Amino acid sequence: MKTLKPRTICLKPNDNISLPVGTTISVKNYSKFLELGTIFSKFKQKGIPLLNILEAIISYRLTENISLTRASNWINREEVLEEFGLKKFEQRTLFRAIETIGENYRTIILDLQDIIFDKYDFSHTDVNMDWSSLILWGNKSELGKHGYSRDHRPDKKQITFGVTELRKPINIPIGLTIAEGNLNDQKHFQQTFNQVKDKLKEGSNVIFDKGANSKDNLNSVIASKMKFLTAKKLNKSDDQLIKKFWSLNRVIVDSEKGIFGFKQEFPARTNYFFFSKNLQVEQLESKMRKASKFFKEAQEIQKSIDSKKKLPKKFLINNPLVDMKFELQTKLQFLSEKEAFEKVKKASITGREGFFCLTSSDDLTLEEALSLYREKDSVEKIMHSLKNEICIKPVRVWSTNSINGVLLIGYLAQLIISLIRYDHHELKNISTKFIKISLSQLTVTIEKLNFWKKRRIYSNFDPINELICLQNQAIT
Template sequence: MKTNRRTETLSIAPTTHISFPIGPLLLSEKMFTALDLPSLFSPLKKKGIDISTLIKSLTAYKLTDNFSIKHAHTWLMQPDTREWYNLPSFTEKTLYRLLEILGKNSAFIISGLQDRIFSRYHFAHTDVNLDWTSLVLHGSASPLGKYGYSRDHRPDKQQITLGITELAHPVNVPIGVTVKPGNVNDVTHFRSTFLQSQKKLTQGSLVIFDKGAGSKQNLELVGACRHDYLTAKKLNTSDDKIIETFWQRDPIKINPEEKEPNQGVYGIKIVKPGSVNYFYFSEGLEAQNLDTLSRKVYRQFLEAEMIQECISRKKKLPKKIGISNPLVKITYSVQTKLVQMSEEEALAYLRERLNTGRGGFFALTSSRNLTLAEALERYRKKDSIEKIFHSLKNEIEIKPLRVWTENSIRGAILIGFLAQLFVSLVRYEVPEAQHVATKFIKYSLMNLTVTMMKGKQGGRRCLFSNFDALNTAILGLKYGAG
């Protein structure tokens, strides 16, 4: 008969050993060496603390539980972090001055980064995705801060706009970043984002962007630089004639192997002098459009019913419909068609008036003659740049931005961009990390810790722990060795 042996109570004695995450520091060190970044940054500041070491440490901090520059200074001033980077004591102002230097030299830095990226890596192509987003700016003193269309759903806050250039699938590495005031739209922002990287593109590269940046001038600019473009097309009244005859033009089914019902995509191609238009009909998109139309019809029906009830009872219209201003006097009469229609007739009337006839249809345009499937696939894979935006905002955490000078904001964005570049290059180089989200790459790197063991004689030794298959692959170590 077996009996359970009673375990003894653990006896824990406090020690002076310090442990902290080392993976992000090792990755930053590895990338700085691989891309020879000290030679890029060192000429920017020749006196005082080595600027390359400060940038390397801030980039590593971005890959940890980063918060603000103030917290970054606290982290750097910890004895073990200072010892790791061989840093003297300094104040927070040193880091803010560093951001100023980076922002002032941002064009030079991006150009130097591109030189080093393309010198080290021989990418299969130089097709690029371009896209833009906005970042909330807390405060109102920065000249970059303007009110504009907020992708962060904060129209009450000033913002800046951010443009990213990314090498398209399967590379998916960002090679450029531009910063503009918050009221600059995509059409205007396109020029600086495109020109920042276009010299690194081989002739005939495909530049892919959404219809928000599409304009005649921008398309001509891409062509003048001897590249091709692929973008979504804004549907207009002339396109309605093509849509009306779409099914008479013998459209091709793009995904004939699709097994899901109502998910087919059909397309026709119209070749014009200098460009090709691709028109598509998606059964799945049509279902979404019809659902949206139904909700809109019902909302307008309920609003009309409310107005009719006010008229019947001789009540004032709600403020959201009328104008509430003591300085404005308006005399008007309101009537609805509901008194002449049944509910079914009213809903049918609304559906007919609100239906544009474009439900399920969308179009692309390109200067390159691609197949219908190629054009659709390449444009859809542009969403990889949205993942970069999500990573920058939520994992690298370049937001929230505080009220700083214009150069400080640009400098802070550059630090975040460097951290994102390192993560993207890890995915490009390391098969084990290819499909791993940024946050899990960060978790794996942060799990790798070093314990600073103080000996009795005053010496120290480092004990590394928490290796896993991912962080060892990223850092080029042998997992399970020793």
Template structure:
């Protein structure tokens, strides 16, 4: 843990870092070979489910958390090498579809606690809807009746929501806008008839109750402008592509390479025709706009089995970004990055992931116990701890005294209650 929260380089360098005389002395360890550290990771991995359960036992025994509402999120890690069975090709959130990956599920107690309590690992081709079963099973028995689970759209499916509800829990998630919404809500949406939920971003909302759930439809002026701008940029890009293809047709030249299949084993005859010959530039762009702009811009819809106000529903879902920050922290080289997972065994990978998870847990607990550090990033907490200086004073009697110095405001808040500041 100490290495993970300071240097945090490769496992190889981790063995070198720990095998220093000072570190071995402080932690009462003996010198060990590098391969021993890999074996330790395997042992940790073999027991990772028990470790998570023990962590949960300790957390809920020590802390009387004010609630057990949780956020759930899923992410992917690139797996370097092809020997590990966990590695599969799948939807890559890291934009590396050419590399195998594995998927991680995280559970975090909702704000203002923001402490991670669970982590599950699955193959890289397992989608969020399926992975939810493992993530839910790992933490559901820790949740009080009526607790809320906040999910993103990727894990939303009928069976998952029914399972949460059957466990006497609540849920809040985003759902896909469908044709029925277009005809009943979007087509006749009138801001003057809706509730102003967020004046800053121009968010308006409507609420529709059903026997077993409540739909919350929102329209955001800020989101509308961003989505329209993005689609207009797409229109310009498509128009330029059509122009280049039209020029190739008129000049009887080959199509630009980017529009052709570049594979010597594939034979393909191209037949292209554009509409630019019969349309003006404005007419062509209007055609593209009609195809790109659907009328759903700026709208999003949430669903829950708990009767919330529009403001509550929006605020709760927005605060889900805390678990996304934990996910980013586990990938950020300046925070608690889990180093590139190479072709180890499954158990070694589990072990490396658990170590990263526990390091993030320590940071989250520091922020939970010290509200003044609530919005301090893991990066600055780690830098503060790394800047601490340890002086070992050897006495004539043979004893030693460890003196910590070089405190700053952050490290004083974290350690002053346990250490003397010089």
């Protein structure tokens, strides 16, 4: 019997082009659904249509997304220009479009809210709120300030931003605020809350973490005839509760995770005091690592003192304009190694480990309060998605309007992904990363048959992109 051998692969160059079309289809569908054409037509009437550039930039954000500088190169390919109905343009045209978008970002967010709430009949308007920061690579924007850096770069200027999300099971972002890098969460809360409060029903629950908890913020929520749920920082009066916690009328909230709790009722609020065994273990492990670090640092300093050498640079102020002269003396020479470590450990461990307190203007059960607050992690996932999947960082733009524009484009990309998950319940638990990959894998190959004629061949369908791209035709 004759055995058939596979042919040797012979590559021949051709003019065929393949493009990731799944993302483009989705962006166009949702652009039409959200009436972005109507929103953006108010801001630019002449030249290249702002909507077409916007759709192209969002598609770029959800595919290659290397940098804005390269975005114009990606868009300015003949086939991509044709896909978005654009003519070849210069890079500065792209930057001007981003500036225009950023200049009007607050109006755009409010217009989007009107359309979203008009299109959908949501089961509730409870919201989760969260705030974060981004390193700013540029010095010309007045937003750039030194502040508490979530990216662990206190040496760099930054900006802060806040996101409001309709909580579970909706999980759609409806608000974006952008502010100076030194604005703390307590002050940023007012901007974020004011942006969305007119769209929330009376009695809606506003859920946020303890960083934004202040008397003024809680009063703002109450004055708007809504309810709040947040965490509170433990203080000295709470230490008294901790000491007698096990003798109080506590109940088991979650037996698997070893969570116990009790309620304290006040005229204007209810506190929900909890102890978590798992949290206690995690916090003690963290503080033991911290104690070990302090002990090793003290040993290094003592070694330098004993040998009469200069301290390692990490213990010094590394600033040529600062002349630092001081004397150091550790307690190690008076203590045994065991005694020294016990002293550091005692200073690190406070007795609050495993305890936390939630507070609400609503009368909830312990289980309800804990469940609602835990579900707040969905807005934290949106923040993570914006930073690491949509890739709004690093922010390498200079003017305030361009910063606003870049973040708004990232927000619109995230909004489309969130709407996809909401409209297709099968994708509810699929991450932004895998939705992006699936859409990018759906490609169109443009085969040039002759000078006048082309043929489009679609390939790489999978259950996710097929569901999104084919069923979304019915949505729009």
